[in-house]
Amino acid sequence: MKLLWSPRSPFVRKVMILLHELDQVQSVELIRAVATPRGVPNPEIMAHNPLGRIPVLLVPDGEPILDSALICEFLARHFAGGDALVPSSGPVRRTQMRWQALGDGLTENLLLYRIEKTGASGGDPERLASLGAKIRACFSALAKSADKLERAPFGIGQIAVICALGQADFRFPDSGWRAGYPGLATWERQVAGRPSVKATGVKDDLAETGPSMDLKI
């Protein structure tokens, strides 16, 4: 199997954390691929995924798998031990899928905020305010779930949330979210020590100094 991969993508990171948790990193060949949301879509990605996004999982026996949630489900069913991370049914599935939806949705809103803000005009103020309100509401909802995130078995839900928080740290370093949501920050600090999380964070030498995002979370 081959994974279209980038070290900065929060959705690729979900797949990488899952592979580390399954102890299957060596089973997947990583192929560096950079999506270019503001330029021309990368033809190497488009050849496998018309949506022009990564991650994409290339499998020997079928069509490419296109979406981080579907890739994680596929890998969890393919390798031993996966059902604990991506439960197939029952209330545990519902909880994990809810957290995954919140984490992925938060990540999408953070990406949209950055795209808007870095546009030629500096972004539409109304749209930035709307995205900012949704981002803060997600943090608030996750903070209310901090106890449950800690107590529940670690799975795709917590993985998606960790990737969203990592994206906030990477692209919005001045947002101050830890001061606003100390319970969530405590949980994040515990999970940050997990080998799968530690191994997949954006390395310091890949961090870019971009324009200030001017977003308080």
Add this chain to the structure above:
Amino acid sequence: MKLLWSPRSPFVRKVMILLHELDQVQSVELIRAVATPRGVPNPEIMAHNPLGRIPVLLVPDGEPILDSALICEFLARHFAGGDALVPSSGPVRRTQMRWQALGDGLTENLLLYRIEKTGASGGDPERLASLGAKIRACFSALAKSADKLERAPFGIGQIAVICALGQADFRFPDSGWRAGYPGLATWERQVAGRPSVKATGVKDDLAETGPSMDLKI
């Protein structure tokens, strides 16, 4: 159960088609809710979903379900006959989930194109070109699958694709996609006769005359 609903939302329409196919429309109370992507997020939606999106399914025994794919999975497992529409496992699940990812992703790109185009500046040309290329690539990929879309049992994959094509017709009436992808148009014409699809299309009296979207698909 209650569904936060709007007659114009393509993701709400997925849930409504599924409910029609399950013959369970009467089991869910519809609550009109308009998301306001460019204005202030609707507080009635935000109270249940911090992402500020519809559909949201309110269930008596747990937290709201936040995402059209998760709502459709929940309803398909709740009501008899659902496993045919949202298969739980196997190659049929993989096929249906792939089409759902393509259909939902195409719908998202159509929504993003419209948001960009209706912005104060008329939209960033580079970003519009990038979204346009992805939209055309999705149509091309779906057109290549037209035979399979027809032959496979009707499910959440075809539902997501029909909702994307409906969104193209509703918001981009001059795109000319039927001329570019006649095989896909033939399949769409067949499926348009299904009662679930016919009952859920945007009604003429809800159509708006907006600015020209200037997108050839």
